[in-house]
Amino acid sequence: MTDSAEVLWRPTAEQVAGSPLADFLRWLAASRGLGFGGYLELWEWSAEHPAEFWGAVWEYYGLDRVSSYEEVLPRREMPGARWFSGARLNFAERCLAGARTDRPALIGVDERGEPVETSWERLRAEVAAVSALLRAEGVRPGDHVAAYLPNVREAVVGVLATAAVGAVWTACSPDFGIASVLARFRQVEPVALLAGEGYVYGGKRFDRREHAAELLDGLPSVRLLLTVSGEWPDRPGVVTRAWPEPGGEPEFADTAFDDPLWVLWSSGTTGLPKGIVQGHGGIVVELLKSLGLCAGITGDDRFGFVTSTSWMVWNYLVGGLLHGATVVLYDGSPTHPDVDQAWRVAALTGTTVLGVGAGYLVAGEKSGAEPGARFDLSRLRSVLQTGSTMPPSAWRWVYRGVSADVWLQSICGGTDVCSALAGAAADLPVHTGRIPAPALGVALASWSPDGVPLVGEQGELVVTEPLPSMPLRFVDDPGGERYRAGYFDVFPGVWRHGDWVTVHADGSLVVSGRSDSTLNRMGVRMGSADIYAVVERFPEVADSLVIGAELPDGGYAMPLFVVLTGGAELDDDLRARLRAAIRTELSPRHVPDDIVAVAAVPRTLTGKKLEVPVKRILQGAPPEQVTSPGAVTNAETLPWFAEYGTRLG
Numbered sequence: 001m002t003d004s005a006e007v008l009w010r011p012t013a014e015q016v017a018g019s020p021l022a023d024f025l026r027w028l029a030a031s032r033g034l035g036f037g038g039y040l041e042l043w044e045w046s047a048e049h050p051a052e053f054w055g056a057v058w059e060y061y062g063l064d065r066v067s068s069y070e071e072v073l074p075r076r077e078m079p080g081a082r083w084f085s086g087a088r089l090n091f092a093e094r095c096l097a098g099a100r101t102d103r104p105a106l107i108g109v110d111e112r113g114e115p116v117e118t119s120w121e122r123l124r125a126e127v128a129a130v131s132a133l134l135r136a137e138g139v140r141p142g143d144h145v146a147a148y149l150p151n152v153r154e155a156v157v158g159v160l161a162t163a164a165v166g167a168v169w170t171a172c173s174p175d176f177g178i179a180s181v182l183a184r185f186r187q188v189e190p191v192a193l194l195a196g197e198g199y200v201y202g203g204k205r206f207d208r209r210e211h212a213a214e215l216l217d218g219l220p221s222v223r224l225l226l227t228v229s230g231e232w233p234d235r236p237g238v239v240t241r242a243w244p245e246p247g248g249e250p251e252f253a254d255t256a257f258d259d260p261l262w263v264l265w266s267s268g269t270t271g272l273p274k275g276i277v278q279g280h281g282g283i284v285v286e287l288l289k290s291l292g293l294c295a296g297i298t299g300d301d302r303f304g305f306v307t308s309t310s311w312m313v314w315n316y317l318v319g320g321l322l323h324g325a326t327v328v329l330y331d332g333s334p335t336h337p338d339v340d341q342a343w344r345v346a347a348l349t350g351t352t353v354l355g356v357g358a359g360y361l362v363a364g365e366k367s368g369a370e371p372g373a374r375f376d377l378s379r380l381r382s383v384l385q386t387g388s389t390m391p392p393s394a395w396r397w398v399y400r401g402v403s404a405d406v407w408l409q410s411i412c413g414g415t416d417v418c419s420a421l422a423g424a425a426a427d428l429p430v431h432t433g434r435i436p437a438p439a440l441g442v443a444l445a446s447w448s449p450d451g452v453p454l455v456g457e458q459g460e461l462v463v464t465e466p467l468p469s470m471p472l473r474f475v476d477d478p479g480g481e482r483y484r485a486g487y488f489d490v491f492p493g494v495w496r497h498g499d500w501v502t503v504h505a506d507g508s509l510v511v512s513g514r515s516d517s518t519l520n521r522m523g524v525r526m527g528s529a530d531i532y533a534v535v536e537r538f539p540e541v542a543d544s545l546v547i548g549a550e551l552p553d554g555g556y557a558m559p560l561f562v563v564l565t566g567g568a569e570l571d572d573d574l575r576a577r578l579r580a581a582i583r584t585e586l587s588p589r590h591v592p593d594d595i596v597a598v599a600a601v602p603r604t605l606t607g608k609k610l611e612v613p614v615k616r617i618l619q620g621a622p623p624e625q626v627t628s629p630g631a632v633t634n635a636e637t638l639p640w641f642a643e644y645g646t647r648l649g
Helices: 013-017 020-032 039-048 050-060 091-097 120-136 153-165 178-188 209-218 280-294 312-323 341-349 358-367 392-402 481-487 528-535 572-585 611-618 635-645
Strands: 007-009 106-110 116-118 144-148 168-172 192-195 198-201 204-207 224-227 239-242 260-266 274-279 302-305 326-331 353-357 382-386 407-410 412-414 419-423 444-447 458-463 495-503 509-514 519-521 524-526 541-546 559-564 594-597
Touching: 007 392, 007 407, 013 020, 020 039, 020 050, 020 280, 039 050, 050 280, 091 120, 091 153, 091 280, 091 312, 106 153, 106 341, 116 120, 120 153, 120 224, 144 153, 144 178, 144 209, 153 168, 153 192, 153 260, 153 312, 153 326, 168 178, 178 209, 178 274, 178 528, 178 572, 192 209, 260 280, 260 312, 274 280, 280 312, 280 419, 302 312, 302 341, 312 326, 312 353, 326 341, 341 353, 353 358, 358 382, 358 392, 392 407, 412 495, 444 495, 481 495, 524 528, 528 541, 528 559, 528 572, 572 594, 611 635
Parallel strands: 106 326, 144 168, 144 192, 168 260, 192 224, 224 239, 302 326, 302 353, 353 382, 382 407, 559 594
Antiparallel strands: 106 116, 198 204, 260 274, 412 419, 444 458, 458 495, 495 509, 519 524, 541 559
């Protein structure tokens, strides 16, 4: 390690010995005769022998008592890998299998700060009632159920009830605009819509019933509207049902390992958002491994994450139920009434593992907050940080301002696998700015453009062996062309994740941000095409370019560059109208930081906007290093972007 990556925390011998990782190592020695010196040796074996590793995970977590299978990995190839052929697993059934009587399944809390506990018994009964209602209204296995809900109990019940039926879940947070939601939901033609009256954020109440009505107008496939609260008018052709009273025992569809569980959305740079389809079995085994063996979560934990239902970490959070953990749901702003709100909620609910975006920790550091002095965080043993990179000062602030004894786990993954590709380990220390190691089972590497593995140099983050939770397919991609283009166009047969990464000799790594042009704002991704669809409808805008760039200080800059039509002026009024349109039609998270007029948008000779090269220029790369002479139109604008980049940060 370099001096800039100093040790911030080391686990005690007792902490290591009591971790799920240590128990798994002991089990491997007893059941398989395999001995490993610690996490890094185990990771090396898991990456080189995926079938043996995932077979061990299956047995360790008792799935062999649930279902048999023919072969762990019949086809060890990408794309096209198939896992646990012949196995039958239902995500909802596995989530409810670890029911406890001595602690709640869920704790819900909003900005008013009044935690509401849901017992395992009630959760099971509520899933039974909602799944029975869905079946009674004609929802069948393979149908899609969409939710326009915040991070509340009913959303968790909804995903479990949908899975119990064998239907396919998809969700958008109600702070997303109608156009953005319709661009996603229309692709799957849901037969049912779950919607709530509204939500509170930043001290303000937002009623979303009119928005839900607009969704119904744009989704003729919906036959059932299941409402969480409030009065709702009848709509022709749509059966409206209120949330049912809990009761009964849930019935679980007999789902195959690779039957679809949910659709997550990750926007690319062109066209419609990508609908990523993941399966019951892949998600079960992945989240058992990731949350248990890597993040160290057990049934004794209270696990919360500051998230919305649009971010994959919400699905990751629900996976805590697989371990019998209590899942803490916070519906509100993490910075209202002040920047310490997430810590306030953690203290109020007795949260032991709290997940937050990097931006939240950076905001705490910059404000000089001292939540550890304000609140009783004695039960908080770990902080999961994700979403983007952090400057070293923010890492140090966690140990200064939150707790000197907390385990800070920086993880990197994505919607694409609904999990972490790299993260912490129970027996490894925490160093500033470093993710300790690749996740178990993940054959992660950094590659040059020529496919040469790199050590100590920045390259493309690749995964060279398949993972169980890799997408089954994309929505509306029957031939798999979009799927292959999304991950395998650069290195055939090898997963290219779309991040820059530096892998060091000791196995630790640094992820430097997206190597593509997806807008990753506060952990929620949106495609630039979504922004263009709104902005370029304005008669004053002839062309546009939006960039999301990670900055060295841990910040994230998202400027919007517009080319104006003749006679138009970029005044405060036009800026305000552009921001308002993006806020209401897409997402308040993706309102640009700056709107700037430019003479022209640089493009490739085939007409594609030069998003990735401009992003790298804004981050400090010389234009001549990221573009080829004669391959770009409007290349004369690139020095201007380089000068603009010097003002960021």
